[in-house]
Amino acid sequence: MAIIEAQDVCKSLTLAEQSLDILTGLSLKVESGESLAIVGKSGSGKSTLLALLAGLDTVSSGHIFLQGKDLTVMDEDGRASVRKDHVGFIFQNFQLLPHLSALDNVMLPLELSFARDARQKAMGWLQKVGLAARLHHQPNQLSGGEQQRVAIARAFACEPDILFADEPTGNLDEHTGQTIVDLLFNLNREQNITLILVTHDDDLAKQCQRQVHLEDGVLSERVLTP
């Protein structure tokens, strides 16, 4: 069964009284445990598609099902509840709260779900990403790579069914980026989580089982060559 399915999704914006079509009649199916890369040029609508699939934004028309639930008929709080139960995120600019320590940042989604052992879980995940010694450091005391590790720990800590990653290595140098990618895929395999990532880095995209290419609002499947 598809863990996520987009059916004939359109998204348009009105800018300066002109309608701008970003996605036009897009359909996509992702199976559970699969890893998918969405690639395309800047401005092709990759981030918009990711936002729609994750229920962060609303479609102009069409349907999106996540774990069989139609996100397009839900209100903001309904989608928030789906995100809380099923979704994890990793962002290009890490999105850590600057005034919270690494540990508190990882604990945040667990606390929102009222998890009983939030602290233990968060500490465990920070240990897994190699930051056991940096629990009480604040984001501005950590390097870019370390901040992304915290973000990865936060994403995995609430045991999501599906993980969305928006340019996860976009703000990191090549070496650090590779380390982060290795960590991300290892954990992904270990936890058997569905991964959908947006990137324009071909090497990163190649590490996914599937790749889709987005151009002018239209999606096309790339056939992977071994």
Next chain:
Amino acid sequence: MKHLSLFLLAAKHWLNDLRSNEKRLLILATLLAAVSMSMISSFSDRLSRTMQYRASELIAADLTIFSSRKINDEFITKAAELGLRHSQALGFSTMAFANDQLQLVRVRSVQENYPLKGYNQLANEFYGKGLLIKAAPAPGKVWAEERILQKLKVNIGDAIEIGESVLQIEKILQQDADRSGSLFSPFGRLLMSRQDVAKTAVIGEGSRIWYKHYYAGSEEALADFSSWLAPRLDDSQTLGGIKDAQQSVGGALGKAQQYLSLASLISVLLAAVAIALCAQRYSERHFNTAALLRCLGASRKQVRAIFVYKLMLTALLGAVCGALIGFVLHFALLALVADILPQDLMPARFTPVLVSMLCAALVLMLIALAPILNLHKVSPARVLRRELKPKSVQANVFFVLAVVLMVGLAFLLTKSLMLSLVFVVGLALLLLIYGLLSSAMLAGLMRVQRYLPSTLRLGLTQLNRHHYYARSQIAAFAFIFTSVALIWIVRGDLFDNWQSQVPQGTPNHFAINILPAQKDDFALAMSNKGLTTSDFYPMVRGRLTHINNVAVSELFKEDAGPAALKRELNLTWSDTLRLDEAITDGHWFDDIPAGSPPEVNWISLEEELARRLNVSIGDDVSFNLAGQTLVTKVASLRSVKWDNFRPNFYVVFTPQVLSQFHHTFINSFYLPPQEGRWLLRLNQQFKAVTVIEIEQILVQVRQILAQTSLAVEAILLLVLLCAMVLMFATLLSTLNLRKHEAALYRTFGASEATIRGRIRSEYITLALVSSLLALLSFEGISLALYVIIFKVSWQPHVSLWLMVPLLALGSILLAGFYANRDVLKASPRQLLQEIN
């Protein structure tokens, strides 16, 4: 449980958030609002209760009942039940006899526990030092005023006869503990024991006597007693309270209290504007946090709860600490005025502190809630696209609520609904006008910028580039400088007013009963002694008998009506209006409209008495002057300055009418206190003249004014502190923008000096434009106040036109460079990272 978890999560975030400048300023602004409210309301609460206490010393009790008939014993029983202390006095006028001399005296016979409050001021020799004694004369003894002793040619230790009893003069009565009654009565006062009254046998059927009950006790018992009494009092019984007595000491202190309340209100409003600015920036800074929380699955309700809990914690910290600090500071404020307060001060109460706490928290919640509630509307997609901003919530509702709250607070502090409405609505309008005017001024200055110095040109370009922010900054700064200028000038006017009220050489004696034949000699004696005297005012005694041909005894049954009807009035004549009086209705004698019959006897009536008698212009008022009836017509109503220590009169006639009646003169003069014995010689030369000393009252008033001036200075500091917080809040509101610009300039190779120069130009322009706006609006407000309300001539405040721009330049540059210190020091990378 979920709420507790959310609260704990919010608390954790709140604690971590304490490092941010906006949060600190938000707490500081709330704290200052609470400090101001708590300090002033605790101070006022204690002061007014102390004033009540003090005033009660002037009526010898907390509450009195005065009647021309015997007062029901039921009152005494009830008072005893409520635990009130009680004392009775019986008063009458009678002849005292000694050395073949007769003199009419006003006797107050009192019980041994008189006075319940305050002291009798007694002396052991003529014009000797007064001693405060809390006791009543023993049976067989009397305490009498100097003038009685002089008239009867007796001294301390001598005997006088009152009715059938012979009593010994034990002390000279300088001031009775119960000071009610006219100061200018022609007859002296005498205090004797209640037990001696029967022996005098002067009271019989039809005697004109009066009864007075004195009660004292706890506030609660007095309140219970008053409400119990209200329906039981008949027309002949007058309830006397401390309010009546307060008028005599309350004038200056009341004004100071009003000023403190006004200053406190301004400080709260400054703090409220600072809160609004900080809350706006705080909410903008938290768009990302809210978006992330939404992204991580928090519902709108949860996001809202988290931010509201955080706001509540801020309110709690600011309000609780502020109110407690204010409570502690009120002791300091009280210490400043300690000398004029009684030793046994009323204890402090916690109610004003609690009310201030609640009010400060409400101010923060209502003002900051609108921008904070925006946060739960943030789209979670903002984590991917920063440009997404939340749709703004209906801020109007909160704005209206905040204005209502402000009016409520203003009422709490000033106790005047009208003043509160005018103040708050006027202020809201002022802020709106500032917004509009600042846009117009910027646009106007841009047009003429080529004629301006380069610094201002650069600054103007900078400000114009960020037109929206510049407008709100100019409005906020103009508001700060107008408030400070207003509070500064009002303070100056208040001090001038006080000083002019009791300047050096203010008359400390009144001379009454100066016979017309002796007037010139008396004036000569005064000038030989080198004394400055007031004018001599003619005085005729007469009783007001009819209003529009209806007897006042019919208009005001029994003893109802103003006290002026119960005694003879001192009437005077004059063909010119005194400089310190003003016509409030009708026309002065030289301005009577043509066509009036020439035989009319015109009078001018004091406005308050006219109101109480229900008399207006053109009404007929009849007087009985030494058995002769005189019908007069009211030509004008006058306002009278009762606190100017000069002879004042309810009724003024034209000279033609009154001068034909038997009259004497009254004047007032200043005699240095150490020369009191000269009065003895004066009295020997002018036997008919009675001199009344009021030096003690003057000393008391001067002391009150000096001490309250200090309290006023103290509150001015608090206003300045609030103004500084608002200034920082205003500067912080554009800090991100400035950081972003500075980072880009630095990246493009601009030196620190260049950036410093740009910031300086911008701040100098901001200071000059906002101070110009502040001065214009301040002069506008003062013009309206002087011309419309105070009806006095207006002059521009020239000194302020120098002071305000200098203050603006100094404070904005200092605070600005302090707030921008990171912008100048940090590297471009650090700045960009911070913004992101």
